[in-house]
Amino acid sequence: MLEECGLEYKTHLMRLTEGDQFTPRFLEISPNAKMPAIVDNDTGGDPVSVFESGAILLYLAEKTGRFAPTTALGRKELNEWLFWQVGNLGPMAGQYSHFRNYAPKGESYGLKRYKGEYQRAMAVLEGRLEGREYILGEYSIADMISFPWILIAKAVDCPLDGFPNLVRWRAAIKDRPAVRKAVDLCRENRNHGQTAETNNVLFNQDAGHFRKG
Ligand SMILES: N[C@@H](CCC(=O)N[C@@H](CS)C(=O)NCC(=O)O)C(=O)O
Numbered sequence: 481m482l483e484e485c486g487l488e489y490k491t492h493l494m495r496l497t498e499g500d501q502f503t504p505r506f507l508e509i510s511p512n513a514k515m516p517a518i519v520d521n522d523t524g525g526d527p528v529s530v531f532e533s534g535a536i537l538l539y540l541a542e543k544t545g546r547f548a549p550t551t552a553l554g555r556k557e558l559n560e561w562l563f564w565q566v567g568n569l570g571p572m573a574g575q576y577s578h579f580r581n582y583a584p585k586g587e588s589y590g591l592k593r594y595k596g597e598y599q600r601a602m603a604v605l606e607g608r609l610e611g612r613e614y615i616l617g618e619y620s621i622a623d624m625i626s627f628p629w630i631l632i633a634k635a636v637d638c639p640l641d642g643f644p645n646l647v648r649w650r651a652a653i654k655d656r657p658a659v660r661k662a663v664d665l666c667r668e669n670r671n672h673g674q675t676a677e678t679n680n681v682l683f684n685q686d687a688g689h690f691r692k693g
Pocket residue numbers: 496501513514515516531532533534566570574681682
């Protein structure tokens with residue numbers, strides 16, 4: 481979205497396997513200790529921080545007036561598909577990729593459950609894209625938030641065979657110069673020093689990480 485809107489930005493490398501997400505400064509910005517999160521210094525006043533990808537995209541759409549419909553009906557549809565991604569495609573795909581990559585061998589219940597949920601979400605999106613170029617007709621933040629989990633489908637053993645609308649939609653988005661820049665940036669910064677030991681920081685979190693005192 482930052483690239484699409486031509487907004488200036490600076491990225492910060494978060495070493496999640498070393499616990500950068502639990503520093504007091506980062507928790508002030510992102511109390512759920514997850515990325516993405518942004519700080520907007522261009523507000524004409526105090527800096528504004530935003531966490532959660534859906535909230536960030538809405539904030540930037542409102543700031544720039546771009547990539548979001550303006551009619552009441554259009555906003556309703558935007559909210560439906562943003563909430564859908566945040567509650568369905570995102571977490572199901574995230575859990576699927578966790579169980580696929582990190583669950584102890586031989587434990588298949590979680591893998592089967594989340595693979596099914598991920599593919600179910602794909603089928604829902606496939607249906608929505610029937611007769612529509614993009615989720616809301618025109619390209620919007622609803623597409624931006626769902627694209628990354630469809631981009632990686634084949635790489636996580638869920639090829640898009642039988643989903644012609646997803647194939648077409650994925651290719652059109654992947655071809656956008658702004659998206660190419662963002663995907664390259666992500667590749668450059670991925671998996672710094674991830675080992676079984678450092679994965680403990682990532683995957684064994686509980687309330688103790690957030691309890692004060
Ligand atoms: N619902 C959140 C999910 C964020 C999320 O899970 N982020 C992962 C990286 S993709 C993270 O920061 N993980 C660090 C951790 O779990 O400690 C959003 O969409 O912003």
